Amino acid sequence: MSHYLYKCFDCSTEYTPEEIENNFIYLCPKCGTANRNEPLKGVLKILYDYIDIREKVSGEQFLKNPIGEIWNYPFLLPLEVENDKISKVTFLQLEKLRLTKEPIYNIEKNLQIFDDTRNPTLSYKDRATQLIILKALQIGIDEISAASTGNAGSSLAGICAKLGITSHIFVPKNIPASKRIQIQSYGANIYLVDGSYDDAFDLCLDVSKKKGWYNRNTAYNPLTIEGKKSSAYDIFISQNGELPDYIFIPVGDGVIISGIYKGFWELKQLGWIDKIPKLIGVQAEGSDAIVRYLSTGEFNFIEANTIADSISAGAPRNLFMAAHSIMDSDGFAISVTDNEILEAQKALTAKYGVLAEPSASASYAGYTKLKNQNNLEENSKVMLMITGHGLKDVSSLEKWNDSPKIRSSEEWKKELS
């Protein structure tokens, strides 16, 4: 018997790993649907025997784990690490996949950032990709696909290149040039779709099914959520159990916030923490389906339109789980304008030397907004998730960095005298 099971987020039906993984199933076989321009239904959660783990491992022991090395806690991962398909060789190769080891630091009193821009492909997405690739190796598939606004694609492409696996990336035509070029440079097969991210998402599902490629589409593949929980563990470990009060998280499809929630929820199940930090989902005004859902209880598709490409999703695929994660943490969701995002990007870079892409800067924009409105409890500890590097989208940086004048040495000497 396996140490984990799959459970449908919507209808609560449970499945063994064999039932799901051996049949290349991603959504709940009973109620799962992936419709055009709609959130997914039947997204699967992965659960472990928390009572058993609690008996075997203490919080104090867990706190001794190093940051960024998920293979130190196989009992909280959906992998058969003893399975010889993930051989010792593979595990030795994992040094190539290591996440950043010290993502968290203070930028002001009571204000920390979680800087995931120094991962192998410079984004948070490497957390999910790590796990996806190990699973693909375990089930014996060596071609993996993903739809992406850029980061998931470059993450999959980059890590596949490190391990000699073929990748197929479906992207919308308006992808920032730097991200497209990053994906291509890693030698991935890239498919530029004349449409939105939502269109690329659907196309990727179709083609991957026909081709038998393992699919990394976010939320659709439950391991994306599972991989993204590791930052919650990293926060727990690095803060020695003293969690922040608020965590600001950029939200597009809603998978990162669901993953972070899942990580904390598990720590609570295990009795290692008492309370989950308040998760504040930050969306762009032009892509705010989750903000609207939380206020009205209804989902309505509106074509996304924002400079923050990584959180641009008209139909957040993991909407229901993300909304639940926010509510259960006693948090909320807010939206910020593109202008506020660019202002935040500028401030983060110039004030703190943190060069984040627009989507990642949204967390700082949201924090600034709430702080200016006095909507944060005083003296509370805040953490901002910084999920992608600024150089992944140079065109956005160009918007507020005009090329300076070129002058001869003599002219400069005069100018500066």
Add this chain to the structure above:
Amino acid sequence: MSHYLYKCFDCSTEYTPEEIENNFIYLCPKCGTANRNEPLKGVLKILYDYIDIREKVSGEQFLKNPIGEIWNYPFLLPLEVENDKISKVTFLQLEKLRLTKEPIYNIEKNLQIFDDTRNPTLSYKDRATQLIILKALQIGIDEISAASTGNAGSSLAGICAKLGITSHIFVPKNIPASKRIQIQSYGANIYLVDGSYDDAFDLCLDVSKKKGWYNRNTAYNPLTIEGKKSSAYDIFISQNGELPDYIFIPVGDGVIISGIYKGFWELKQLGWIDKIPKLIGVQAEGSDAIVRYLSTGEFNFIEANTIADSISAGAPRNLFMAAHSIMDSDGFAISVTDNEILEAQKALTAKYGVLAEPSASASYAGYTKLKNQNNLEENSKVMLMITGHGLKDVSSLEKWNDSPKIRSSEEWKKELS
């Protein structure tokens, strides 16, 4: 009495830190010259009391240091760490400056890379900048300048932003756009010079002297060499004393190779290693002054012309020390064409998932060349220094990544069926 002293590389005159630092002197007061389009003369080395250190610290103890945290060995740094100007507060801020913690991994049998593309500003230059900034704080200056082809500038700009220090960056007009934008984003003052890097170098010296800015110009400021030695320590620590036989290093001004040599030379002085790895300097064919100097014993200025902007230097400022470092390590220097560099960049990215800028790819190009010529001893252990991230120069990546066709979902389905 201080625990270190300055010694002229050329005339061997020794100076106390007070004589040099308190007078804002950089080159040897006796013989130093910084002439247009010439290597510097009178570059200063920093030396420690190795006999004393040897008595107090063993190699085994040193091997227990963590990687990327230079402040664990203050006795090998030119800083008065007890000096209250580098206060505890500053040291706490150093978490923001941390270098990558696991730069080294295998990509093939007997072939390792030292991947410094995940440092705070994504290049090797952060090693020097770390130290420069600590020194500036110690001597009480809060404006720092540098001439740069891009990486030194973005490193100084980024780390200054993290600590609230003003930076002034002088760059040639042909700087890659991504690097320029990175520098500007950090809020630095940027001066675009209608000329070459050599011109920007001279202008920066002039203006900084007048303005009283602390100058980070590479080689000119002896702490640049000193900061860059830390990778030798990191190699020693991470390999538990088992050093590679060859290290391939991209060479422009010759400061990185001199720094790496210095680190190993010190480990040898301390009796912790027997032999310095053979250092192989790799230059671009259009910027090969050190290759020519080593073969003819003469320096001739030729305007540099290469796609590898970070190693583009007609007059390598640290030529003499670099040449000595290569010879004393029993290594040599070779040149590679721009085409070989781009081919190497492509192979590194697609085969190994390592996205390096052209200059950093030169080390792989050099290795490939020598291997194909059977010019490396069999079964020797090789390490490649990867000194800057590929996304710092997107335009070079564009050269071999055409934009793919945009197709509708239906067209893609047909294409892929």
